[in-house]
Amino acid sequence: MNSSVTVRRTSRDNEVSGFFADLVAGLRMADLWQTFAWDEIQQRYRRSLLGVAWIVIAYAMFVGGISIIFSAFSREDGSFFLMHVAIGYAAFTFIVGNITDGCTVFTGARVWIQSIALPHSIHIYRSICRSIFTFALQFIVAAVIIVAAGWRPSLINLMVLPAIAVLLLNAVAIQYLMGLISARYRDVTHLVSSITRLLLFVTPILWVRSDLGNARSQFVDFNPVAHYIEIFRAPLMGLEPRPLSWIVVGGLTLVVWIAAAWAASSMRRRLAYWL
Amino acid sequence: MSRIRVENLCVHYPLYGRSRAAAGVHEVDSDFDRMVRDRKGHVTGVRALQGVTFEANAGDRIALVGENGSGKTTLLQVLAGVYAPDSGMVEIEGRTTALVNINLGMNAEASGHRNITLRGLAAGRTRAEIEERRAEIAAFSELGEFLSLPVETYSAGMRMRLSFAIATAFEPDVLILDEWLSAGDAAFRKKATERMRNFVDKAGILVLASHSPSLLIDTCKRALWLDAGRVRAEGDVKEILQVYGEEMDRRQVGRDERARLQIEAAAEAREASRLKALPRSGRRGPEDAAAPQEVADGYTADTDAAPVPEGIDGLTDAERALAAPDLMNGAGAPAPRRAAARIPALSHAEPDPHNPIARLMRRLARALGR
Numbered sequence: 116m117n118s119s120v121t122v123r124r125t126s127r128d129n130e131v132s133g134f135f136a137d138l139v140a141g142l143r144m145a146d147l148w149q150t151f152a153w154d155e156i157q158q159r160y161r162r163s164l165l166g167v168a169w170i171v172i173a174y175a176m177f178v179g180g181i182s183i184i185f186s187a188f189s190r191e192d193g194s195f196f197l198m199h200v201a202i203g204y205a206a207f208t209f210i211v212g213n214i215t216d217g218c219t220v221f222t223g224a225r226v227w228i229q230s231i232a233l234p235h236s237i238h239i240y241r242s243i244c245r246s247i248f249t250f251a252l253q254f255i256v257a258a259v260i261i262v263a264a265g266w267r268p269s270l271i272n273l274m275v276l277p278a279i280a281v282l283l284l285n286a287v288a289i290q291y292l293m294g295l296i297s298a299r300y301r302d303v304t305h306l307v308s309s310i311t312r313l314l315l316f317v318t319p320i321l322w323v324r325s326d327l328g329n330a331r332s333q334f335v336d337f338n339p340v341a342h343y344i345e346i347f348r349a350p351l352m353g354l355e356p357r358p359l360s361w362i363v364v365g366g367l368t369l370v371v372w373i374a375a376a377w378a379a380s381s382m383r384r385r386l387a388y389w390l
Numbered sequence: 391m392s393r394i395r396v397e398n399l400c401v402h403y404p405l406y407g408r409s410r411a412a413a414g415v416h417e418v419d420s421d422f423d424r425m426v427r428d429r430k431g432h433v434t435g436v437r438a439l440q441g442v443t444f445e446a447n448a449g450d451r452i453a454l455v456g457e458n459g460s461g462k463t464t465l466l467q468v469l470a471g472v473y474a475p476d477s478g479m480v481e482i483e484g485r486t487t488a489l490v491n492i493n494l495g496m497n498a499e500a501s502g503h504r505n506i507t508l509r510g511l512a513a514g515r516t517r518a519e520i521e522e523r524r525a526e527i528a529a530f531s532e533l534g535e536f537l538s539l540p541v542e543t544y545s546a547g548m549r550m551r552l553s554f555a556i557a558t559a560f561e562p563d564v565l566i567l568d569e570w571l572s573a574g575d576a577a578f579r580k581k582a583t584e585r586m587r588n589f590v591d592k593a594g595i596l597v598l599a600s601h602s603p604s605l606l607i608d609t610c611k612r613a614l615w616l617d618a619g620r621v622r623a624e625g626d627v628k629e630i631l632q633v634y635g636e637e638m639d640r641r642q643v644g645r646d647e648r649a650r651l652q653i654e655a656a657a658e659a660r661e662a663s664r665l666k667a668l669p670r671s672g673r674r675g676p677e678d679a680a681a682p683q684e685v686a687d688g689y690t691a692d693t694d695a696a697p698v699p700e701g702i703d704g705l706t707d708a709e710r711a712l713a714a715p716d717l718m719n720g721a722g723a724p725a726p727r728r729a730a731a732r733i734p735a736l737s738h739a740e741p742d743p744h745n746p747i748a749r750l751m752r753r754l755a756r757a758l759g760r
Contacts, residue, residue: 123481124474147511151497154508158499230488230495231512232471299406384474387467388404 130380137383138287141236148237152244170252178204178256181321189323194264195352196323201257202348203320206282209250210343211311213286216242217293218304225390235386239290243283261351274350282347285368288375295382298389314340339367392484392563392595394446394469399478401439401464402426424618438464440619441478446595446612451586453606453627454599455634456616457641462599465616466490466566469597484563484595487513489553491568502537502544502552509556523559530581531555550574558585565589569600583608603631 141148160166178201186196221228224238297303315321318340324332335341342360349356404426426435439461446452454462467473468480470488489495495512496505506527510520528537531551533544541549551574557565565586574582586609590596600606606613606627613630615622623630 121481121483122471122486123479124468124471125479144511144514146517147508150508150511154497154500154504161499226497227495227512229467229472230470230491232486232488233512385404387472387474389406 130383131376134291134376134379134383137234137379138236141234141240144234144237145240147233148241149244151237151241152248155241155245156248167252170249171256174205174253174256178260185321189326191323191326197260198257198264198352199323199348200320201260202254202351203318203344205250205253205257206344206347207315207318207320207340208253209246210282210285210340211314212246212249213243213289214293214307215311216246217290218297218307220290220294221298221386222294222390228387228390235294235383236287236291239287239294242290243286246286257351267353269353271350271353271355274356275347278346278350278356281364281368282343285343285364285371288368288371292371292375292378295378295386298386299382314338318344320344336363339363342367392448393482394444394564394595394597395479395481396442396444396469397479399439399442399465399468399480400437400476401461401468401473402476403436403438403464405433405435438619439468442616442619442621444614444621444624446597448595449590450612451590451596451610452598453610453613453630454597454616455601455606455613455630456622457638460616461619462616463490463568464619466568466597466599469564469566482564485513485560486564486566487557487560487562488566489557489568490566495553496541496549498542499540501540502531502533505541505552506537506556510560513560513562515560519560527552527555527559530559530585532578547574547578551578554582554585558589561589561592562594564595565597567596567598569602579605603635606631 156167160169163169165172178197181204182193182197182200185200186193189196191199220238220242221235224241227233227238228235293303293307297307317335317338319335324335324341327335336359342363345360346356346364349360424437424440425433426437428434442461442465444452454465456462464473466488467490468475469482470486470490472488472490495509497508500508503524506524507517507520510523511517528534531537531548531554533548533552536544536548537552541552544552554574567586583605586596586598596609598606598609610627612625613627614624615630615634623633
């Protein structure tokens, strides 16, 4: 639909290069997925008085409420704990949100996938665009808290930039992978939602890792989400992220991309049938 | 320059667990060879297209005819790029716009104007180009102020007007339309037909699937007749429609006959199963005689009586009563009323002879009833 050149489709198309071509073609249609994403955000808050401000309000309420109760269990002081929760939970919703949104990224776009031959990746970008918007609003709350806690700019803060880049890179692959798998196997959506509920409690957001004993804190290292949050949160709090976290995140990024490319190469062409 | 080339195109429509259980019950008929089966004989897919080959060049207006389930829509969806071919090749030169399903390709919660923007962007147009055409689309669709309302408030005809107006406004080289064009009123149909003609005069290609001979003759020159996923014939639209119509009349006669025979066979089988089960119910009190019998009826496959052919569950309660009149009336006054009270609930449930849990439940119910 979107090209004036010749389109040729056969049963023997190269699917791996097709996957990357799909990602690039989708990226070029930025205007379309931004419009889609903006419509979706507006629709969600349509006819509510405060509209998008609810994202900020809900987030401030959560962070405030949690900090009042849970900081009592921590050896860290109150402002540290508040920052810890505010940044950590924003990162957590973005990372885990990509997994849960990924489950519906293609099933929710059924009307478009079954009617127009668009690159599948535009639905991925639309979904990520929307979660970035939410993340940005939540981060405003976190930024206010950081400044109020007496922020002193330092070079280590800049480490957050590569962390954001890596999170976005992961988001694309995770959503593509989860989108394909859950379109084919619908049970995955339910599995993911039951795991994410557990993840909120086993990830160092509501508690601080250093408060745990030695053995328990090593157990946390088996939680990949903890590492993704660590590389984003630590530099913002003026701390150096542990090298282990970067190693784990780097390795997982590679794994996720390989898995996405493999899934796309074997499943992408059948997607329209599954919806 | 626009061109469509389709070579030996095959598409298998996978079912993924939908309606697998019913597969074994189907009798073998002319449709048999279109089912893809696994080793156990369960249907895993449908051969929607089996080796379709055709070509269309600039200025061609092709009518797609064929009975329901012959593969017309699947072919259009493959041309639109929605479904990938399982084997064979599809090559399209030129910008393609497809209107295959009226409910698809719109954001129902967004306004008509917003959907013009979305569809324009999806067609690869810039915002400037979209704004340039907006007035024309609004005028052609004749929707007026409705364009600022969400599309979900539109009627089917209004949606169709908007879809058609958008699709043709951006002047695609290849236009693919499914039969829903007939949802429009006479005035719009005339307008649409004219627009399709103009479009093809600009060296575009039109592929139109429809069951309306007048629409096809008005719009198209050539016709492609699809039959069970294969190209049955290709040629002048009037000739093809003539031959197609005759063949369909012939087939319908055969089908009516077969349906009549199936209904008769079903009635016979019911009668046989009833007679066989009668002595057993005789053992119980006369009051209970009717009710358990009716319970068994819906699920004949599980009893040791002869299996009831497919279609029996489609019978209404009245037909059931007709098929077993003495049973409904003979067992005294309270029994028929009780039977009538139970049947509706059961006839809504889908008897699935292969469902092990349902079989277990039936056994339990029968054991408890004794």
